[in-house]
Amino acid sequence: MVVPLGAFIAVSAVLFFIGTAGVLVRRNAVVILMSVELMLNATNLALVAFSRRFSSIDERGSVFVVFIFVVAAAEVAVGLAIVLSAYRNKPTVDVDEIRQLRG
């Protein structure tokens, strides 16, 4: 019995929503970054599922996933650099408290 494509998409959707909830609810900047990674992973899962099960041409979905890996790695590196710089300025990672640019 083959697992239907819809099941993979449903798992991807659930993970994406969990990640979104994490971004919206949590205040710690590093946890927000982690939730963003969860969302990216959910997208990767959906793309690979479609590429392997839906298209019969080639692996273009997987190619896009490779580029998402690259972008996610770059984003985490720069994001953590920003968080660490902000921490050095004022020793907190609570995004509610980093509000010096607020009007």
Next chain:
Amino acid sequence: MFDLIEPALFALLTIAIVAAGAGVVLANRITTSALLMAFTFLNIAGMFVLLGAETVAMFQVLIYVGAITVLILYGVMFTPQSPRPYGLFFQTQKYWAALFVVPIAIFVALVAFSFRDSATVGAKGGDLLPLATSVFRDFAFPFEVASVLLLAAMVGAIVLVKRDED
């Protein structure tokens, strides 16, 4: 009997992914969140293997578990904060939230489960050769742009955390 292995594995991986993802968001201690995130990445790699995309699964483990988790652990280590409980469960809006979330969830589930496998898809074998051909032939220019992006991110991250030593 061997027919049921794939759905059983899929069910196991799904439970692990959803539970670990929820754990990342809900855990009180940030270190638990980081390790559960690594666990989620490993399970997603398992899903990739289940789909037959083993090269992408290897890249997933190599990049996410091997590098991004270490980066996040460095971030966790260098920004210590005492874990205080956050008010997730005592908001007054949770009933309204449930009211909105349930129809959206049903709608999304219906849309998700309506996708069907393409009729022309058969057992396709590994994904190494088509993936490599696509990346280095059809998408060679985005590949070069991606390497420039990585270089820029590397330089940018180093510059951002450099201390101004006067």
Next chain:
Amino acid sequence: MPVGPFGIDPAIWAPLRLVIAVLLVVGLVFNGALAQIYLERKIQAVIQDRLGPLHTGPWGLLQTFADAIKLLGKEDIRARLTDKWFFLAAPSIVFSPMLASYVVIPFAPGIVGADLNVGLLYLTTLGSMTVLGVVIAGWASNNKYSLIGGLRSAGQLISYEVPQIISLVTVVLVVGTLSMVGIAESQPGWQLNFLVLPLAFVTYFIAGLAETNRAPFDLPEAESELVAGFLTEYSGMRWAIFFLAEYGEVTVVSSIVTTLWFGAWHGPFVEVFPLLGVLWFTLKTYFFVLVFMWIRATLPRLRIDQLMSLCWKVLIPLTLTNLVVTATLLLVFPNTVVPVAIANWILLAAFVLVLPYVQRRRLVALRERLRTAA
């Protein structure tokens, strides 16, 4: 009715094969580690002109068992830790990828755990998961020296992954497949990859030394630096697991070197008796393990900044040059590997001859600067 190997029903053979493979690997890894601990002490002793363990058993052969019994009996000290679960999990996270690496290594024609067509990529992936365990071990120990040792070790491991992977990619360019079985089969008889790509072998060996935290790159776990680095708070059986992981990783790196450059199981009479391949493979692998130990006994330790500059300033440009030259030559002369071999030997000669010359000039210039500044 399909008949499996040795006439066993295939439905029974599948799980039975799994059980046999697991028992074999566990037996090999643990016995290999026992043998390596003994060999290391004896070989270091011989090179250092002393005798090594002598009293426990004939020629000190039971020394490892004595060590194991002592380690098992040690008190499980757990200081006030940052995180109990991380502390407990770290040895497993370092040990498991090493154990999982044995799946794709071809011991003999037909005897391989799983012929993944991305076998080499699988091995590099597992090598990168060790970093996680080391970082967690260093941080969970609630000890400044452990933390610094763990971060240094993680930095070393991550840095040396790059020349390691580029060397492997160079070999894959020449061979054309990522599958370990395919690479092993592409070197029949005397046509070893070593004759074609010696520079990749040298750079991979150096990077492998650093990846396994082995001398001369063993700064994170050396006893005269930072107490014992990220291993400080681990005593008894937990320390033993880290060390098993290190010796197992040494064996894995040696196996990879054997497969990629020295024709895994090829040797005399292996076409007639396929199982003889296991003997040739083991001999070649343990030859490289002995070279690891020889290097440990001979070379002094590198400082962390010397280590990093060796990686980023010497090995990475070298491996990248090797990769570009190999790829270009393979495109220009598609059917033969002789130009690649010539270019590689020239580059290797340049590396071996030019580098000490450059270093000596830099040292002389540095001494001049210091003398005129003083």
